[in-house]
Amino acid sequence: xxxxxxxxxxxxxxxxxxxxxxxxxxxxxxxxxxxxxxxxxxxxxxxxxxxxxxxxxxxxxxxxxxxxxxxxxxxxxxxxxxxxxxxxxxxxxxxxxxxxxxxxxxxxxxxxxxxxxxxxxxxxxxxxxxxxxxxxxxxxxxxxxxxxxxxxxxxxxxxxxxxxxxxxxxxxxxxxxxxxxxxxxxxxxxxxxxxxxxxxxxxxxxxxxxxxxxxxxxxxxxxxxxxxxxxxxxxxxxxxxxxxxxxxxxxxxxxxxx
Numbered sequence: 001x002x003x004x005x006x007x008x009x010x011x012x013x014x015x016x017x018x019x020x021x022x023x024x025x026x027x028x029x030x031x032x033x034x035x036x037x038x039x040x041x042x043x044x045x046x047x048x049x050x051x052x053x054x055x056x057x058x059x060x061x062x063x064x065x066x067x068x069x070x071x072x073x074x075x076x077x078x079x080x081x082x083x084x085x086x087x088x089x090x091x092x093x094x095x096x097x098x099x100x101x102x103x104x105x106x107x108x109x110x111x112x113x114x115x116x117x118x119x120x121x122x123x124x125x126x127x128x129x130x131x132x133x134x135x136x137x138x139x140x141x142x143x144x145x146x147x148x149x150x151x152x153x154x155x156x157x158x159x160x161x162x163x164x165x166x167x168x169x170x171x172x173x174x175x176x177x178x179x180x181x182x183x184x185x186x187x188x189x190x191x192x193x194x195x196x197x198x199x200x201x202x203x204x205x206x207x208x209x210x211x212x213x214x215x216x217x218x219x220x221x222x223x224x225x226x227x228x229x230x231x232x233x234x235x236x237x238x239x240x241x242x243x244x245x246x247x248x249x250x251x252x253x254x255x256x257x258x
Contacts, residue, residue: 009186009243010251017247020183024240024247027176031233057222058154060162060215068148069093078119085115098149102142116145162212170209177201177236184239187246194239201235204228 009017057063066074070093073086092101092112103113116139123132124139138144157165181198185191207228215221 007186008188009183009246010188010249014251017251021244021247024180024183024243027180028237028240031237035233053222053226054152054154056226057215057219058152058156060156060212060222060225061217061219062156063152063154065152067093067151069145070151078123081119085110085119088112089115093149093151099142099146102145113142156216159216162216166209166212170205173205173232174202177205177232177239180236180239180243183243187242188249189242189246194242197235197238201232201239204231204235208232 009020012020054063070090073081073090073093088110089112092098095101101107101112104111108114120139122128123130123134124137126135126138126140128135137148177198181194181201184194184198187194205228207224209228211221211225211228215225
């Protein structure tokens, strides 16, 4: 067995090791806060509650998609809807007056609320039943409709913003991994395991950082950004836990190989 380097964390005074452990705990706590910040930063970009892949893709690539109501009407649903009323709904959905004209009295029978009430509520109410009923997609109130009425046009962050953000994140994240990995190598744990975790974490960070740019052209690469960032965070956290455990445990006697 190859001898280990001469410096080991457990050879330090216990108070010094406790200080290192507290600093690493603070660092890992900062990662949790950073994760929450990312969730809040990207959340609702697709105008729907909760963080989703659409939010991530929108941030780096952009997302353009018509509203579900437009898609349904354009594919012929409902089949018995008269063409003039279908066109009236499509014109309304493509306008910038969705909330104002939904139940506009000046439109009379062509008001979207009237058309929907007459043609759609047999199937699209919370109490609807039958073979064609869809109570999971109610259209009774404006609050129900607005979530599926708006088309999405999420523009990605500008190139200068991405570059500025990566300029701040890439060096700091790499330095943090280097420091944590060096401390982990100085623990009593198997160096092969520490090296493997460090390698996988570094690879995850590389994929994450490269993905910021590749996703601008290839939307599917947003999954690589999420996976790479997750691997980096998990690996760094695991190395940090190894350091914390080694610092808290009694020093003990060093082996001949150490």
